[in-house]
Amino acid sequence: MEKGKTLNIAGLPWYLCLGACVLVFVAAYSGALTTDVAGALAFGCAVSALLYEFGERLPIWNSYIGGGLLMVFFGTAVLIQFNILPDKYAEAIGEVIQGSPNLxxxxxxxxxxxxxxxxxxxxxxxxxxxxxxxxxxxxxxxxxxxxxxxxxxxxxxxxxxxxxxxxxxxxxxxxxxxxxxxxxxxxxxxxxxxxxxxxxxxxxxxxxxxxxxxxxxxxxxxxxxxxxxxxxxxxxxxxxxxxxxxxxxxxxxxxxxxxxxxxxxxxxxxxxxxxxxxxxxxxxxxxxxxxxxxxxxxxxxxxxxxxxxxxxxxxxxxxxxxxxxxxxxxxxxxxxxxxxxxxxxxxxxxxxxxxxxxxxxxxxxxxxxxxxxxxxxxxxxxxxxxxxxxxxxxxxxxxxxxxxxxxxxxxxxxxxxxxxxxxxxxxxxxxx
Structure with missing residues (x-):
């Protein structure tokens, strides 16, 4: 990031990205978010935005283990294992990407x-x-x-x-x-x-x-x-x-x-x-x-x-x-x-x-x-x-x-x- 420029996360200024993630998570954890393609992708984008940024900044991991992409992969698996992500939305994005819609x-x-x-x-x-x-x-x-x-x-x-x-x-x-x-x-x-x-x-x-x-x-x-x-x-x-x-x-x-x-x-x-x-x-x-x-x-x-x-x-x-x-x-x-x-x-x-x-x-x-x-x-x-x-x-x-x-x-x-x-x-x- 160049000096004087705003930090971007997932293509957005950091404050807009964090705001978007909060809104998506509120909709998901309240059960209001749909489990169709739109809802699943919204949930996936919010989870991946934060995990990717974390992986890109974590020392050693970002240089030798695979950076943001692997943090999204392993981080999601950890969040699923400890039941931190709502099951129905985790299942929804899995279904949309690899199930019947098969994106x-x-x-x-x-x-x-x-x-x-x-x-x-x-x-x-x-x-x-x-x-x-x-x-x-x-x-x-x-x-x-x-x-x-x-x-x-x-x-x-x-x-x-x-x-x-x-x-x-x-x-x-x-x-x-x-x-x-x-x-x-x-x-x-x-x-x-x-x-x-x-x-x-x-x-x-x-x-x-x-x-x-x-x-x-x-x-x-x-x-x-x-x-x-x-x-x-x-x-x-x-x-x-x-x-x-x-x-x-x-x-x-x-x-x-x-x-x-x-x-x-x-x-x-x-x-x-x-x-x-x-x-x-x-x-x-x-x-x-x-x-x-x-x-x-x-x-x-x-x-x-x-x-x-x-x-x-x-x-x-x-x-x-x-x-x-x-x-x-x-x-x-x-x-x-x-x-x-x-x-x-x-x-x-x-x-x-x-x-x-x-x-x-x-x-x-x-x-x-x-x-x-x-x-x-x-x-x-x-x-x-x-x-x-x-x-x-x-x-x-x-x-x-x-x-x-x-x-x-x-x-x-x-x-x-x-x-x-x-x-x-x-x-x-x-x-x-």
Whole structure:
């Protein structure tokens, strides 16, 4: 803040922000606030405004743990655990963001469209061509590190791979732990729940490690700038983005076109994932994977006017700037601290750290070899493989200050998760 200027919180002068928060909380704690989209977002904005400012000012936390965004995530979880936030409004924002209205889908779709259409065509094709090797590098090293550390505790390589590495690297809960447990049941005849109960515990621990690691990698990038780029592209020596808003003008019509195009891409993704090609090699393919592929094709062919591409980038910037912070409240509502505490045995924690560390180093190394910045490759191809799927991607990228890389993160969760399911089908069949 420059000398003589008023302190701003959440885009408002501090006194207006605090006044707004008080009014929202009075409405909520009196039960007068609605639990629809408007009421839930008002509550989320008030909670996130205060927690974000606190996280940005708390020493050590603001520099090494992840700053305001992670404070919103963990702070909300703490407030929920101690019943400080009214249950019905906490549930309302969780439902609005990840339930039936599912604003998280809209958020991700606009980020995907803007991040892909804003890239130069050559950079786009080169980065996506090298991304699968970076994912595989992270997966291989995650397994290797897990096996090495597991040997210290007398756990066999087979058990490490089946019970630790695959659940962590499987793309989250719904796309990872759940189908993995079904594959396990089919291979062994044992109830899927027996596998799932352990898988979700390990995945929960790894998810938290990934979020914290995202903040630490961002700090490393600020110290060692040669390891990262502009946080918007993976490719080294890519230069500035070719279609930035300041280079190409866009008006309201372009925004309207970008808005419609983004939602069309999601419709195409849903069509392919539900009807045309729902699975490949036995692995379910998520709508977002097809959405990304469709937008990549649009960008590669060059048929989208540059002004509409600039409009898509503006929509992406708007979503990150306006919705990115309140979204973390919903992520915190969905995070059970007691579940984490009950799972934090020393063995589980150490092995999970080893697997995540392997994912970071493997994806960074292979990413570097294919022309990526190591930190950006580690965040997207590594951490976003090892976290808890879609919501985990938002939390990790938020902590790493790299939400512009959401398209790559979603590839990790969706395509990478599919690769893990195929691997699991083979491993479970021969090892159990």
């Amino acid at each position: 998280l889908n809209i958020f991700i779709v606009f980020l995907i469209t803007g991040s892909i259409l804003s890239l130069d065509r050559k950079i786009l094709l080169q980065s996506f061509a090298g991304y699968i090797p970076a994912i595989l590098g992270g997966l291989a090293c995650a397994v290797l590190f897990g096996v090495i550390v597991g040997a210290i505790f007398g756990i066999s390589p087979t058990n490490i791979i089946i019970k630790y590495a695959l659940p962590i690297m499987g793309g989250g809960n719904g796309a990872g732990a759940v189908p993995l447990s079904q594959i396990y049941e089919g291979a062994t005849g044992e109830p899927a729940a027996s596998y799932y109960s352990h898988a979700i515990i390990i995945l929960t621990i790894a998810n938290v490690i990934c979020i914290i690691a995202g903040g630490l990698l961002n700090k490393l990038g600020s110290i060692k700038t040669s390891l990262t780029g502009d946080k918007k592209t993976l490719m080294r020596n890519a230069g500035t983005l070719a279609k930035k808003d300041e280079k190409v003008a866009s008006d309201t019509e372009d925004l309207r076109g970008a808005f419609f195009l983004a939602l069309t891409a999601f419709a195409v993704g849903s069509l392919f994932s539900k009807r045309i090609l729902p699975s490949i090699a036995g692995a379910q393919i998520h709508a977002f994977a097809y959405t990304i592929l469709f937008v990549v094709i649009l960008a590669a062919t060059g048929i989208v006017p540059r002004s509409v591409c600039a409009g898509a980038k503006r929509l992406q910037t708007f979503m990150i700037g306006v919705f990115g912070i309140p979204m973390m409240v919903a992520m915190g509502v969905d995070f059970d601290l007691m579940e984490l505490a009950s799972a934090l045995s020393p063995v589980n924690l150490i092995i999970a750290v080893a697997v995540v560390l392997g994912a970071i180093l493997g994806s960074a190394l292979v990413g570097y070899l294919v022309g990526f910045y190591p930190i950006d490759s580690a965040v997207t191809a590594g951490l976003c493989m090892a976290n808890r799927g879609g919501s985990g991607d938002i939390a990790v990228l938020g902590a790493a200050d790299r939400l512009d890389l959401i398209a790559y993160a979603q590839l990790s969760s969706r395509i990478g998760g599919g690769i893990v399911l195929v691997v699991a089908s083979v491993v479970f069949s021969f090892a159990l």
